[in-house]
């Protein structure tokens with residue numbers, strides 16, 4: 001691979017049937033992924049779901065148990081990390097403690113014998129606003145500064161594919177916004193491909209062309225940020241990306257236009273095109289900001305879903321909007337976000353209210369939310385044992 | 399083993415300066431007892447006694463290197479610089495020859511043991527292979543075995559295979575027991591090395607050789623230097639194993655031992671004192687340059 005030149009454009013990345021097993025633990029199971037050249041791809045997921053492992057597989061620091069990795073159409077599954085046109089911003093920074101910041105940043109350039117490494121390194125350091133600390137050692141920098149050095153050290157190489165493992169996690173909000181902008185500019189200018197792992201949903205949604213939500217070593221859903229937010233396919237995505245109100249019930253009506261389920265005697269409808277399943281027990285969801293609160297029962301209308309009456313149990317003001325918690329018998333507690341167009345809340349704790357939303361805003365999920373709340377990173381032996389037992393009981397009952 | 403205690407302390411002192419950067423700066427002043435109580439003088443008195451006890455042999459050796467002695471150097475006959483100025487003159491330079499032999503043996507054994515030991519240490523920490531823990535255990539054995547046993551066993555083997563005893567057999571013997579110490583010292587350093595650093599090196603287009611030379615080796619260097627100094631100190635003052643395997647070759651410790659029966663010449667004191675002063679100077683230089691570097695960094699801000 002011609003690694004002695006800067007990439008003049010990004011390369012596409014394809015993962016085919018990747019599986020990664022560690023002794024006694026499968027971190028990634030049948031992962032298929034296609035990232036077009038020049039795109040900004042964000043990987044979201046709870047802690048321990050296999051994001052870092054995925055990046056390490058792409059970088060060549062880990063070998064897949066099965067499957068193939070293609071970068072720019074070339075199969076690189078069996079090549080060494082230094083032969084791949086890929087650079088990584090490590091989650092743990094991994095700066096060389098025996099070198100100055102400048103030498104850290106120039107390391108990749110020197111290995112590839114790029115001309116004028118020192119000036120290029122200074123340039124990259126100016127980009128992350130750390131050029132004045134070029135002569136220091138990594139131990140003499142703060143966590144956020146180290147993170148920016150790690151970023152500069154990878155980006156200075158202009159790789160066809162840049163892997164970023166939570167590269168902005170240690171920065172304050174202002175600096176983070178600024179770095180996001182810088183990253184996006186670099187990515188668009190050179191047309192590089194970025195694979196960005198983050199915990200920050202907002203970051204993922206504002207920066208990425210495509211967002212993938214990962215759970216337990218598999219990609220649950222991927223797509224454009226807006227599509228992913230407005231039409232989640234699974235309960236996990238609906239709850240992980242933003243908040244959702246979910247109602248589960250048996251399908252009582254199925255026409256060519258809508259599917260309706262019965263939630264505690266009330267009909268809740270979802271457009272057929274927005275429902276993943278059309279029969280049996282179906283979970284219908286709606287985002288909190290799509291809901292409207294009424295003090296009187298709104299008139300019944302086939303284009304509107306109405307729930308109520310329920311009681312307001314909590315009102316919390318958060319500047320732009322106010323969050324209401326409404327307990328509706330049979331339907332659970334519902335979250336409503338309402339823009340503060342007027343001074344003061346539109347209803348108070350203890351009020352009896354109705355809730356309505358446009359049927360078009362409903363989405364139907366492919367699965368039913370788990371009764372047992374799955375916490376992120378529930379991979380300790382105790383919870384694995386608990387899950388095994390539950391799975392076994394479910395199997396025996398069948 | 400015989401004089402390793404002192405040698406080890408000197409080396410440990412040197413090694414400490416390498417890592418002291420972080421530990422310094424937070425030393426709170428000791429609280430002072432207000433009244434004159436037994437506890438306020440027992441500790442200092444004990445410390446002074448202990449130091450006198452430790453330093454008497456060294457002070458004796460040093461002072462008697464200036465003795466205007468004739469053949470044996472036991473009673474004080476007057477002060478002179480002669481012995482320092484003409485070290486190699488006595489007994490056709492036997493003292494100096496023994497000293498030179500010891501240096502050559504020490505250097506060669508150290509280089510070989512450090513290279514082999516470092517490779518073994520990296521292999522043991524980084525790779526999983528069969529008999530890995532067994533090998534780690536075996537490497538400890540030479541340290542635990544009495545030197546007499548090692549020396550005699552080795553001598554018997556050389557005899558059995560008809561290998562003539564000379565410098566080479568001494569170097570082989572020293573390399574053998576030094577390797578264990580190198581492995582133990584370097585192993586600790588390898589274990590504390592973050593594998594992510596080497597991964598970053600590979601990710602940044604470093605071939606395996608380049609990653610070793612530019613990342614792994616520089617980070618292991620303090621451990622390797624400490625191991626080399628320890629090896630040299632061990633080799634330089636080894637007597638028992640050397641005595642079994644040296645044939646007619648004279649090393650410095652062997653020379654002293656043999657001449658002890660008919661009186662050690664003052665020239666031996668000179669060399670012993672010089673070695674001691676050299677070690678002290680080495681420690682001082684390391685400390686001072688360390689302090690200077692810290693001050694420079696502090697000034698840079």
Ligand SMILES: Nc1ncnc2c1ncn2[C@@H]1O[C@H](COP(=O)(O)OP(=O)(O)OP(=O)(O)O)[C@@H](O)[C@H]1O
Nearest residue numbers: 022023025027046047048049050051052053054379
């Ligand atoms: N070398 C290893 N041996 C065994 N298990 C491992 C190893 N490396 C990772 N794992 C496991 O694989 C799973 C995925 O780890 P990974 O580091 O990819 O998580 P992540 O999604 O990056 O999480 P985070 O957001 O916390 O960084 C975890 O459950 C982890 O315990």
Ligand SMILES: [Mg+2]
Nearest residue numbers: 051052091165
């Ligand atoms: Mg991670």
